[in-house]
Amino acid sequence: MRISVIGCGYLGAVHATCMAELGHEVVGIDVDENKVAELAAARAPFFEPGLEALLKKVQTTGRLTFTTDMSAAKGSSVHFICVGTPQKKGENGADMSYVDAATRTLLPYLSADDIVVGKSTVPVGTAARLHEVVQSAEPSAELLWNPEFLREGHAVSDTLQPDRLVYGVLSGAEDHPAVHLLDQVYAAPLETGTPRLVMDLPTAELVKTAANSFLATKISFINAMAELCDAAGADVTLLADAIGMDSRIGRQFLNAGIGFGGGCLPKDIRAFMARAGELGADQALAFLREVDSINMRRRVRVVELTRELCGGSLLGQRITVLGAAFKPESDDVRDSPALSIAAQLQLQGAVVTVTDPEALANAARRFPDLNYVNSTDSALQRADAVLLLTEWQDYRDLDPYVTAALVSTPRILDGRNVLNSTKWRTAGWKYRGLGRP
Numbered sequence: 001m002r003i004s005v006i007g008c009g010y011l012g013a014v015h016a017t018c019m020a021e022l023g024h025e026v027v028g029i030d031v032d033e034n035k036v037a038e039l040a041a042a043r044a045p046f047f048e049p050g051l052e053a054l055l056k057k058v059q060t061t062g063r064l065t066f067t068t069d070m071s072a073a074k075g076s077s078v079h080f081i082c083v084g085t086p087q088k089k090g091e092n093g094a095d096m097s098y099v100d101a102a103t104r105t106l107l108p109y110l111s112a113d114d115i116v117v118g119k120s121t122v123p124v125g126t127a128a129r130l131h132e133v134v135q136s137a138e139p140s141a142e143l144l145w146n147p148e149f150l151r152e153g154h155a156v157s158d159t160l161q162p163d164r165l166v167y168g169v170l171s172g173a174e175d176h177p178a179v180h181l182l183d184q185v186y187a188a189p190l191e192t193g194t195p196r197l198v199m200d201l202p203t204a205e206l207v208k209t210a211a212n213s214f215l216a217t218k219i220s221f222i223n224a225m226a227e228l229c230d231a232a233g234a235d236v237t238l239l240a241d242a243i244g245m246d247s248r249i250g251r252q253f254l255n256a257g258i259g260f261g262g263g264c265l266p267k268d269i270r271a272f273m274a275r276a277g278e279l280g281a282d283q284a285l286a287f288l289r290e291v292d293s294i295n296m297r298r299r300v301r302v303v304e305l306t307r308e309l310c311g312g313s314l315l316g317q318r319i320t321v322l323g324a325a326f327k328p329e330s331d332d333v334r335d336s337p338a339l340s341i342a343a344q345l346q347l348q349g350a351v352v353t354v355t356d357p358e359a360l361a362n363a364a365r366r367f368p369d370l371n372y373v374n375s376t377d378s379a380l381q382r383a384d385a386v387l388l389l390t391e392w393q394d395y396r397d398l399d400p401y402v403t404a405a406l407v408s409t410p411r412i413l414d415g416r417n418v419l420n421s422t423k424w425r426t427a428g429w430k431y432r433g434l435g436r437p
C-alpha cells in the first residue's frame with residue numbers, strides 16, 4: 001500500500017520505518033528540514049535501539065522516502081497523523097496546534113476513499129472534531145483513531161509486534177470499509193495473531209490516556225509505599241516482589257525510585273485531568289493529581305537524602321549523577337527526574353557532574369549550566385557522593401570495589417533500587433536506596 005506518515009518525531013519516524021519494513025511504500029513528511037535530511041540519509045535523529053539499522057535496511061528497498069513537501073501525500077490511500085501533542089505552556093491541557101495544522105495541511109491532497117488515521121495522544125473528542133474537518137474537504141474520506149502504545153527503547157518491536165491494535169471508527173462498526181483498509185496496513189501483525197479491537201472514536205482516544213494513567217498510578221502507588229517503608233523501616237523492593245506475585249497485581253511497573261518522567265506519562269495525566277474538567281468530570285480524575293504529586297515528591301526526597309548522605313550540607317559537595325535520560329536505552333531528557341534532581345542539587349550549592357551513555361547532548365541543551373562528562377570513570381573521580389538516577393546496564397554492572405577507588409568518599413544513593421545493597425556495603429560504601437532500610 002502507499003502510505004503517508006505526517007510528523008517524523010519519535011512516533012512518526014519509527015512508524016514510517018516500520019510500515020516500510022512491513023512491505024508498504026511510505027513517505028514520511030515533516031516540517032523540520034534537518035530531521036527530514038537526517039532520516040533521508042538513513043540516520044536516526046534520536047537514539048532508539050534498532051531504528052537506524054532498520055532505516056538503512058528499508059531505504060535500500062526504495063520503499064521509504066522523506067520530504068518536507070505535504071503534496072507528497074497525494075496518491076497515498078492511508079495517511080497517519082503522528083505529530084506531537086505537548087503540554088501547553090503554563091497550562092495542563094495538551095497543545096493541539098500541531099495535530100490541527102497537520103490535518104488541515106493534508107486536506108488538499110486527499111483523494112476519494114482515503115483514510116486519515118490519527119496516532120497521536122489527544123484529548124477525547126478530538127477525533128470526532130477532525131472527522132468533520134476531513135469530511136468537509138473529502139466527503140468519501142474517513143478518519144480513524146489508532147492510538148500508539150510504543151515505549152521508548154522498545155519502539156521498533158512495539159510497532160512491529162504490538163500487543164494489541166485499537167481502531168476507533170465513527171460508527172464503531174467492524175464492517176466499515178476503512179477498517180478493512182487499516183487491516184491491510186497491519187496484515188503482518190494481524191496474521192501472527194495480534195488482537196485487534198474496533199470501537200467508537202472517543203473510546204479509542206480514551207484507551208491511550210487511560211493506559212498511561214494506569215501505568216503512572218502504578219508507579220506512584222509503589223512510590224507511596226516506598227515513603228511508608230522509609231517511615232516504618234521496611235523494604236519496598238521485597239514488598240513489590242511479594243505483592244507482584246499476585247497475578248491480579250503483577251510485578252511490572254512496581255519499581256519504586258525517583259519516579260516517572262519522559263514525554264508521555266507526566267503530560268498525558270495532566271492533559272487528561274484538564275480534559276475531564278472541561279467535560280465536567282474532574283472529580284473522576286482527582287486522584288491523578290495525587291499521582292502527580294507523589295511523583296514530584298520523589299525528586300524532593302532524593303535531594304533531601306543526598307543532603308543527609310553528605311552529612312547535612314550540599315554546599316561545595318562534589319556529586320556525580322549517573323544517568324540523565326528519563327529511562328535507560330533512550331537519549332530523551334524531557335521531564336527527566338534524573339536531570340531535574342541534578343539541576344536542583346546544583347542550585348542548592350553542590351558541584352554536580354552528570355554522565356550518561358546517550359543523553360548528554362540533549363541534557364546540555366536543557367540545562368547548560370551543569371557539568372557533563374562522557375566517561376563514567378572520569379565522572380566518578382573525586383566524588384563526595386554518587387547518585388544512580390537512570391538504571392543503564394553499565395551503572396547496574398559497576399563494581400563497588402573498583403568504583404570506591406575512584407571516588408573521594410564512598411557514598412551512593414541508588415535512585416532506582418537496582419544495586420545489591422549488601423555487596424556495596426561490604427565494599428565499604430554508605431548505601432542508601434529509596435524505601436529500603
Ligand code: UDX
Nearest residue numbers: 148149150151152253254255259260261262264326327
Ligand atoms: C510510556 C508508556 O509505557 C507507553 O505505552 C506509551 O506509549 C508512552 O508512554 P515511555 O514514556 O517510553 O512509555 O516509558 P515507560 O517505560 O512507560 O517509563 C516511563 C517512566 O516511568 C520512566 O521514567 C521510567 O523510569 C519510570 N518507571 C517505569 C518507574 O519509575 N518505575 C517502573 O516500575 C516503571
